Amino acid sequence: DAGVTQSPTHLIKTRGQQVTLRCSPKSGHDTVSWYQQALGQGPQFIFQYYEEEERQRGNFPDRFSGHQFPNYSSELNVNALLLGDSALYLCASSPNRVYYEQYFGPGTRLTVT
Amino acid sequence: AQTVTQSQPEMSVQEAETVTLSCTYDTSESDYYLFWYKQPPSRQMILVIRQEAYKQQNATENRFSVNFQKAAKSFSLKISDSQLGDAAMYFCAYRRWEYGNKLVFGAGTILRVKS
Numbered sequence: 122d123a124g125v126t127q128s129p130t131h132l133i134k135t136r137g138q139q140v141t142l143r144c145s146p147k148s149g150h151d152t153v154s155w156y157q158q159a160l161g162q163g164p165q166f167i168f169q170y171y172e173e174e175e176r177q178r179g180n181f182p183d184r185f186s187g188h189q190f191p192n193y194s195s196e197l198n199v200n201a202l203l204l205g206d207s208a209l210y211l212c213a214s215s216p217n218r219v220y221y222e223q224y225f226g227p228g229t230r231l232t233v234t
Numbered sequence: 235a236q237t238v239t240q241s242q243p244e245m246s247v248q249e250a251e252t253v254t255l256s257c258t259y260d261t262s263e264s265d266y267y268l269f270w271y272k273q274p275p276s277r278q279m280i281l282v283i284r285q286e287a288y289k290q291q292n293a294t295e296n297r298f299s300v301n302f303q304k305a306a307k308s309f310s311l312k313i314s315d316s317q318l319g320d321a322a323m324y325f326c327a328y329r330r331w332e333y334g335n336k337l338v339f340g341a342g343t344i345l346r347v348k349s
Contacts, residue, residue, distance in 0.1 A: 154336065163238075163325050163339030164279075177336060209277060213337075221267050221286075221329070223337065225279035 123148075125214050125226035133232045134202050142197040142229045146214030152176075153195040154223070155187060156211040164211055170195050171217055199231075207233045236261045238328050240340035247316045248348050254301075255311045255343050257326030263287075265331035268302065270311045273342075274322040282324070285309065287331075313345075321347045 126145045134140050146153050152171045156164035166179035170189035189195045193214075199206055209230050215223040237260045247253035259268070270282040285293045285302050292300050297317075301310045313320055326340040 156337075161342075163327075163341050164337070166336035166338070169336065179336060211279060213279075221269075221284050223281070225271075228277045230277075 125150075125212055125224050127210075127212050127226040127229050129229060130227070131230045131232075133234060135234055136202055136204060138202050139198065139200045140202060140231060142199075142210050142212075142231070144195045144197070144212030144214075144226060146193050146195070146212075147224050150214035150216050150224070151193050152215045152217050153189060153193065154213045154215070155195070155197045156213065157181070158209040158211055158228070160208070167197070202233045204233050207231060236263070236266075236328050236330070236338050238326050238338050238340035240326055240343050242343045243341075244344040244346070246346045246348060247313070247320075249318060250315055252312060252314045253316055253345065255313075255324050255326075255345065257309045257311070257340060259307050259309065259326070259328050261307070261328065263330055267329040267331070268300075268309045269327040269329070269337070270298070270300070270309075271325045271327060271339075272320075272322045273325065279325075283311065316347050318347050318349060321345055 128143045154169040155167040158164040168178040173189045184200045186198045209228045211228045212226040213223045239258045266287045268285045272280045283295045297314045299312045323342045325342045327337045
């Protein structure tokens, strides 16, 4: 079992550009959550996907959008990048209705210059 | 809205000794989960221990145990017989009882282990 995987590991973008981050959940998991972790801070919830729909959303602007595919993998898209979007983006997967079981991926480090 | 506070930005412990990390939270809910996560330099967030709010008994996982004080909204983590591999950032997190709900994290505590 590969666990939660994320790609790419690192990437560098310029202000105003768009970026797509990818996540494959742990086998048997159908719910995917995304978090943003700024340097030296705790992760902040962006949104959660289940059955290909956004089920819950945190306090992030519409520039942050996502998608979940039929195989449960997910993408996080960020448009019009700002310097403040530089962070570690974490994906977490869980089986629906198993409230406490949430596994994290290694994250994607995004740097906006 | 729920909040989680970790008042210790950094802690140090000697190898083989015991250390306690503090966490307080604010919620109006009666049923919820509390977690401690470990994030080593590799960045992978690893679940250390979980506590259901309805359980009075404190959770334990090998060298890790918690002191859960529901009335005081306090949830501390005790690490016994500290090892070099315990060095990491530790996050306290809260989750509401209902499915689909997000984790709310504290700012974290850096734990350094001295040999």
